[in-house]
Amino acid sequence: MPDFTISPVLARLRLGSIKKRFGATVALNGVSLDVAPGEVHALVGENGAGKSTLMKILSGALAADAGSMTLEGAAYAPEGPLQARRAGVVMVHQELAIAPHLSVAENIVLGAEPGNAGFVRHAESRRIAGEALTQLGRPDIPLDVPAGRLSVAEQQLIEIARALALGCRVLVLDEPTSSLTQADTEKLFALVRRLRAAGQSVIYISHFLEEVQALADRYTVLRDGQSVATGRTTDTTIDRIAELMVGRQVEELYTRSPRQPGEVALEVHELAGPLKPVSASLQLRRGEVLGLAGLVGAGRSELLRAIFALDEVRSGSVRVGVHAGPASPLLRWRQGLGLLSEDRKSEGLALNLSLEENLTLPRLEPLIHPAALAAEARTWIEKLGVRCAGPGQAVGNLSGGNQQKIALGRLLRNGAEVLLLDEPTRGVDIGAKQNIYRLIDELAGSGKAVLMVSSYLPELLGTCDRIAVMCRGVLGPARPVAECTEHQIMLAATGANAA
Amino acid sequence: MTDSKISPSPKTSWLRHVLTAFGPLVGLAVVCALFAVLRFETFVTRDNFAIIMQQTAVIGIAALGMTLVIIAGGIDLSVGSIIALGTVVIALLLQKGVSPLLAALGGVGASALCGALSGLLITRLRLLPFVVTLGMMGALRGAAKGLSGEQPVYPDESWLNGLMQLGRHGGLPSGVWLMLGLAVLVSLALRYTRFGRHVFAVGSNELTARLCGVPVERVKLWVYILGGAFAGVGAVLQFAYLTGGDPTTAAGLELNIIAAVVIGGASLAGGQGTITGTLVGALIMSVVANGCTKLGLSNWVQEIVTGGIIIAAVLLDYLRRRSALRNA
Numbered sequence: 001m002p003d004f005t006i007s008p009v010l011a012r013l014r015l016g017s018i019k020k021r022f023g024a025t026v027a028l029n030g031v032s033l034d035v036a037p038g039e040v041h042a043l044v045g046e047n048g049a050g051k052s053t054l055m056k057i058l059s060g061a062l063a064a065d066a067g068s069m070t071l072e073g074a075a076y077a078p079e080g081p082l083q084a085r086r087a088g089v090v091m092v093h094q095e096l097a098i099a100p101h102l103s104v105a106e107n108i109v110l111g112a113e114p115g116n117a118g119f120v121r122h123a124e125s126r127r128i129a130g131e132a133l134t135q136l137g138r139p140d141i142p143l144d145v146p147a148g149r150l151s152v153a154e155q156q157l158i159e160i161a162r163a164l165a166l167g168c169r170v171l172v173l174d175e176p177t178s179s180l181t182q183a184d185t186e187k188l189f190a191l192v193r194r195l196r197a198a199g200q201s202v203i204y205i206s207h208f209l210e211e212v213q214a215l216a217d218r219y220t221v222l223r224d225g226q227s228v229a230t231g232r233t234t235d236t237t238i239d240r241i242a243e244l245m246v247g248r249q250v251e252e253l254y255t256r257s258p259r260q261p262g263e264v265a266l267e268v269h270e271l272a273g274p275l276k277p278v279s280a281s282l283q284l285r286r287g288e289v290l291g292l293a294g295l296v297g298a299g300r301s302e303l304l305r306a307i308f309a310l311d312e313v314r315s316g317s318v319r320v321g322v323h324a325g326p327a328s329p330l331l332r333w334r335q336g337l338g339l340l341s342e343d344r345k346s347e348g349l350a351l352n353l354s355l356e357e358n359l360t361l362p363r364l365e366p367l368i369h370p371a372a373l374a375a376e377a378r379t380w381i382e383k384l385g386v387r388c389a390g391p392g393q394a395v396g397n398l399s400g401g402n403q404q405k406i407a408l409g410r411l412l413r414n415g416a417e418v419l420l421l422d423e424p425t426r427g428v429d430i431g432a433k434q435n436i437y438r439l440i441d442e443l444a445g446s447g448k449a450v451l452m453v454s455s456y457l458p459e460l461l462g463t464c465d466r467i468a469v470m471c472r473g474v475l476g477p478a479r480p481v482a483e484c485t486e487h488q489i490m491l492a493a494t495g496a497n498a499a
Numbered sequence: 500m501t502d503s504k505i506s507p508s509p510k511t512s513w514l515r516h517v518l519t520a521f522g523p524l525v526g527l528a529v530v531c532a533l534f535a536v537l538r539f540e541t542f543v544t545r546d547n548f549a550i551i552m553q554q555t556a557v558i559g560i561a562a563l564g565m566t567l568v569i570i571a572g573g574i575d576l577s578v579g580s581i582i583a584l585g586t587v588v589i590a591l592l593l594q595k596g597v598s599p600l601l602a603a604l605g606g607v608g609a610s611a612l613c614g615a616l617s618g619l620l621i622t623r624l625r626l627l628p629f630v631v632t633l634g635m636m637g638a639l640r641g642a643a644k645g646l647s648g649e650q651p652v653y654p655d656e657s658w659l660n661g662l663m664q665l666g667r668h669g670g671l672p673s674g675v676w677l678m679l680g681l682a683v684l685v686s687l688a689l690r691y692t693r694f695g696r697h698v699f700a701v702g703s704n705e706l707t708a709r710l711c712g713v714p715v716e717r718v719k720l721w722v723y724i725l726g727g728a729f730a731g732v733g734a735v736l737q738f739a740y741l742t743g744g745d746p747t748t749a750a751g752l753e754l755n756i757i758a759a760v761v762i763g764g765a766s767l768a769g770g771q772g773t774i775t776g777t778l779v780g781a782l783i784m785s786v787v788a789n790g791c792t793k794l795g796l797s798n799w800v801q802e803i804v805t806g807g808i809i810i811a812a813v814l815l816d817y818l819r820r821r822s823a824l825r826n827a
Contacts, residue, residue, distance in 0.1 A: 347707060353704075410711070
């Protein structure tokens with residue numbers, strides 16, 4: 001592979017062989033990246049490739065275990081986000097950090113208010129804010145309105161203006177277009193080009209490869225915690241980048257026994273929520289595992305939640321077996337549906353409650369016999385192979401894998417025939433993953449229907465019978481897994497082709 | 500994240516268990532022992548025991564309802580005003596010639612309605628419980644004053660007035676037995692009914708409860724209705740104690756009631772609390788008040804001591820939680 005790195009003299013920011021591990025998990029295993037002044041450098045990679053860890057290290061929220069960082073030729077080792085900002089490295093996150101009640105000007109100078117002895121010089125603040133907005137080509141934005149009244153795109157612009165007012169030299173944009181409309185995305189591109197022309201260095205993190213192709217000068221691909229390729233965007237294709245992103249071997253981790261799909265268990269027709277999903281139709285049969293692929297934020301979780309009546313539905317219909325019409329989570333449980341939340345700690349489990357209480361919550365008789373429930377919980381603990389002190393232990397004291405077994409066990413204990421699984425293996429180690437794959441296979445084999453969302457493609461390819469791809473809220477057609485490749489799913493997920 | 504971490508070591512978990520289960524009880528034993536040593540002759544008598552129990556009854560009963568509210572993750576600041584309104588309603592009904600039993604039930608019903616109103620505002624409009632019940636506290640106090648013409652109302656004597664009378668030879672007033680009976684009922688309900696499980700689930704993690712099909716709004720509404728109803732039963736006893744309805748009574752009592760629940764080991768974050776703990780918490784406060792009087796200490800000393808106990812209880816809860824987190 002040709003060497004596309006630039007000479008150290010030219011680099012504004014240079015990261016060399018950054019390594020980071022969390023306990024036994026290696027998050028980063030040698031990442032190198034350099035950014036020149038006046039360059040837009042795209043950082044791409046699958047979920048879990050290590051992008052967010054790398055950015056946390058860059059912004060001082062985490063310290064690297066090994067490796068070097070230099071900024072303008074000098075060693076750069078921020079001890080916290082504040083130091084990083086002072087050094088000129090500023091991040092604009094997907095979730096904007098705007099104080100909605102403060103004015104535009106106050107937001108722009110936030111944390112760096114000009115003044116002495118604690119008194120803010122307002123005229124000076126307004127001048128700085130005005131200058132920053134002019135630099136961005138938007139002097140028309142009023143300085144005195146509360147920032148909360150602006151559109152999302154304008155709020156994002158306020159954050160970029162804040163970065164400029166701070167004297168930013170390396171601007172990191174993390175998934176900046178995920179909540180923007182097409183028109184606002186175009187405007188953002190124009191703005192980024194403007195910053196580039198003014199000599200700013202921009203690190204641009206995005207899942208959308210066509211954006212990378214259109215905007216970035218160079219790209220770096222992260223995979224499994226390593227920077228596996230870097231190059232000029234003009235020298236490559238979207239296909240090639242997608243290939244680099246997924247190019248890993250699939251281990252024999254997955255179980256998929258041959259099985260025959262039965263009757264239709266769940267039918268979704270043009271379902272739309274207030275925001276997402278935009279439009280989703282699918283048919284799920286008994287004895288089948290249907291995978292939903294797509295990028296984070298594509299609307300897959302929202303689709304599961306809408307089916308389960310946890311989120312509002314704007315239009316469309318859901319039919320569970322013979323049941324159609326009004327829905328609530330309670331009715332869904334009674335109809336034999338069960339949802340595994342993607343967020344185990346804040347939604348999936350009540351961490352302070354016991355294993356037994358978590359397992360049995362969806363279906364309880366009006367009068368409770370605690371000893372009988374504890375005995376029942378004990379049988380489930382055994383069946384699922386949960387390592388714990390007993391059914392009375394608080395579920396928050398278990399390891400991630402064991403917690404997930406309880407969350408999954410809840411669906412089984414309460415008679416779910418159709419299982420909606422949102423990221424069923426998130427945050428669990430490899431052994432627990434294997435157990436979960438086996439369990440899913442067993443369940444499908446016994447005639448249950450499984451709808452599974454995962455951001456980890458090999459997992460979907462290894463466990464599902466069919467896979468449908470969701471992109472920006474729209475669910476594509478489901479295809480037999482034999483006809484799917486990682487590469488092609490990645491293209492569909494990034495909206496690169498309308499598969 | 501690895502499977503090797505199973506549970507905290509048995510020793511710390513045992514210690515924590517004892518602290519959680521018996522912490523308040525140990526506190527009660529300590530204050531009792533303290534006063535017993537300092538004033539044995541006047542403190543440790545049957546009559547004084549009956550008096551302490553009598554002083555606990557109103558707070559204790561209202562605290563039963565408050566325990567439900569707090570376990571479900573809410574708070575009700577209006578119970579003091581509900582009690583005042585309740586005494587006024589009972590007195591006015593008796594004046595109108597309604598039978599004592601119906602008058603008492605009328606007071607409880609009116610109180611339950613007040614709780615229902617708070618509950619509806621909280622669940623339907625999704626307002627913060629603190630703010631809603633703070634408003635209700637003022638509004639209900641005003642309603643009580645309006646109903647009574649800003650004067651205490653003293654109806655003719657009835658058997659209701661006997662509910663708080665001390666028996667001969669240190670016998671407990673029937674109001675105390677009522678408190679103990681209700682405590683047993685609520686305690687059983689929390690442990691042996693689906694509703695009880697739902698109350699804990701809503702307070703522990705509302706999102707999980709929703710995910711599991713718990714009718715979260717309905718549970719919250721019922722918790723506030725019950726909170727009001729128990730305050731209403733407290734109002735019956737307060738009426739008996741005052742032998743009349745007084746719109747200015749029980750001002751600030753809601754804070755003592757909440758304090759009893761918190762001292763008893765409930766968490767204001769929800770999902771945690773026991774009825775025995777709450778009763779012990781209410782008793783601790785009565786014992787401190789009683790003991791300080793026996794020692795001849797002024798009111799202000801009592802207030803400082805009670806305040807200190809509340810902070811100590813919360814500190815204990817914090818330490819407990821921190822150790823639980825560290826072991827997680």
